[in-house]
Amino acid sequence: MPGVPPSAPTGDDLLKVLSALGNPHRMRIVAALLERRNYVSELARLIGMGRPLLHMHLQRLEAAGLVVGTLEVGEDGKSMKYYDVTPFLYELTPRTVAEAAATLTRTTDPDPAAGRTAKEEAK
Amino acid sequence: MPGVPPSAPTGDDLLKVLSALGNPHRMRIVAALLERRNYVSELARLIGMGRPLLHMHLQRLEAAGLVVGTLEVGEDGKSMKYYDVTPFLYELTPRTVAEAAATLTRTTDPDPAAGRTAKEEAK
DNA sequence: GCCACCTGTCAGCCTTCTCTGACAGGTACG
DNA sequence: CGTACCTGTCAGAGAAGGCTGACAGGTGGC
Numbered sequence: 001m002p003g004v005p006p007s008a009p010t011g012d013d014l015l016k017v018l019s020a021l022g023n024p025h026r027m028r029i030v031a032a033l034l035e036r037r038n039y040v041s042e043l044a045r046l047i048g049m050g051r052p053l054l055h056m057h058l059q060r061l062e063a064a065g066l067v068v069g070t071l072e073v074g075e076d077g078k079s080m081k082y083y084d085v086t087p088f089l090y091e092l093t094p095r096t097v098a099e100a101a102a103t104l105t106r107t108t109d110p111d112p113a114a115g116r117t118a119k120e121e122a123k
Numbered sequence: 124m125p126g127v128p129p130s131a132p133t134g135d136d137l138l139k140v141l142s143a144l145g146n147p148h149r150m151r152i153v154a155a156l157l158e159r160r161n162y163v164s165e166l167a168r169l170i171g172m173g174r175p176l177l178h179m180h181l182q183r184l185e186a187a188g189l190v191v192g193t194l195e196v197g198e199d200g201k202s203m204k205y206y207d208v209t210p211f212l213y214e215l216t217p218r219t220v221a222e223a224a225a226t227l228t229r230t231t232d233p234d235p236a237a238g239r240t241a242k243e244e245a246k
Numbered sequence: 247g248c249c250a251c252c253t254g255t256c257a258g259c260c261t262t263c264t265c266t267g268a269c270a271g272g273t274a275c276g
Numbered sequence: 277c278g279t280a281c282c283t284g285t286c287a288g289a290g291a292a293g294g295c296t297g298a299c300a301g302g303t304g305g306c
Contacts, residue, residue, distance in 0.1 A: 015147060021220060022142030024227050025264090027134065031221035041282065053265055055284075066217075071283085077273055078282050085217045092213035097144060098154035104147050148294090164252065176295055178254075194253085200303055201252050 009090065011104035013065075014097075017090060020064035025049065026057050030085055033067060039080035058083060132213065134227035136188075137220075140213060143187035148172065149180050153208055156190060162203035181206060 009017070020026060025047075032038070032047055044054045061067045062083075069083045090096075132140070143149060148170075155161070155170055167177045184190045185206075192206045213219075 011147075011150065015145065015150065017215075018141050019145035021215070022138065022145040023264095024134075024138060024224075024229075027138065027220055027224040027227065030217060031224035034217045034221045039282080040284095050266065051283090052267085052285080056264085073273095074282090076275090076281095079272070080282060081284095088216065090215035092140075092144070092215055093211065094153060094157045094208045097150055098157045101147075101150040101154035104150065106147075146294090162252080163254095173296065174253090175255080175297085179294080196303095197252090199251095199305090202302075203252060204254095 009100060011100040011102065014090070014100040015104070016064040017066065017088075020060050020066060023057075026061055029054070029057055029061065030066065033083055033085045037082050037084045039082050041080075043083070132223060134223040134225065137213070137223040138227070139187040140189065140211075143183050143189060146180075149184055152177070152180055152184065153189065156206055156208045160205050160207045162205050164203075166206070 021030075028047055029043070032043060038046065040054060040058065041051060044051045047054075058067065058069065062069055065086060066088055067083050067085050069081050071079055071081045073079050144153075151170055152166070155166060161169065163177060163181065164174060167174045170177075181190065181192065185192055188209060189211055190206050190208050192204050194202055194204045196202050
């Protein structure tokens with residue numbers, strides 16, 4: 001085995017990372033958080049987007065393992081969720097993509113032997 | 124700031140690459156083409172998808188610079204478009220993402236006479 | 247001519263993502 | 277108690293991407 005520590009992600013994993021980063025807003029969120037860790041409301045004000053929307057984007061980034069959120073309580077007792085960027089590292093080459101693709105759980109995979117929906121013919 | 128040869132893509136460029144690779148079908152297309160270069164119709168049969176759809180995916184991958192298509196004429200005179208994977212290399216870290224995000228052309232940016240990089244645009 | 251391949255493009259459906267506004271809860275300060 | 281912050285979630289509108297079928301053109305062989 002070649003000594004390549006940086007990358008050996010599963011297909012699903014890499015897919016989540018790529019689709020998470022494949023969005024201008026999310027890239028800017030990562031950039032903003034890299035400069036300084038921040039909490040949701042302040043970050044929303046900083047990059048000018050609605051809180052619910054930012055919340056969704058952060059969730060997506062966290063699901064991909066690119067950022068982590070910790071709910072902290074300030075001196076005044078107010079709870080704020082601070083987000084930090086993970087020191088992730090993905091090497092993107094034809095090789096790594098192909099290897100990841102090999103371990104992909106089929107998107108359109110009805111999953112055999114998992115309880116048939118016998119009423120699909122009703123229509 | 125040269126120092127890291129592998130990566131210094133523009134924001135738009137990286138965004139195209141990530142959104143292109145952030146799709147299970149496209150990852151498998153890259154994997155299939157890495158094993159063996161192929162032409163559209165045969166590739167469509169190989170991975171089981173419609174030709175028009177595959178055509179669209181290949182276009183997207185080519186637009187991102189991940190594959191290249193060359194229209195070749197076989198011995199029998201039939202034209203077939205063969206696709207090859209590009210030896211691309213992208214290093215994905217918080218740093219590279221942040222640098223790319225800095226050079227993003229705003230999605231909702233009409234901005235004809237772009238002169239100011241001011242971000243006080245926020246209301 | 248007809249058939250079997252190849253290429254490309256188009257309109258239209260359908261699913262997914264993106265985004266907004268309003269709601270729920272919590273604590274602290276005047 | 278009302279206000280100002282913070283947190284989270286929901287339904288629903290709108291935009292974008294995925295997907296299908298049918299069409300147009302090209303070549304060579306029966």
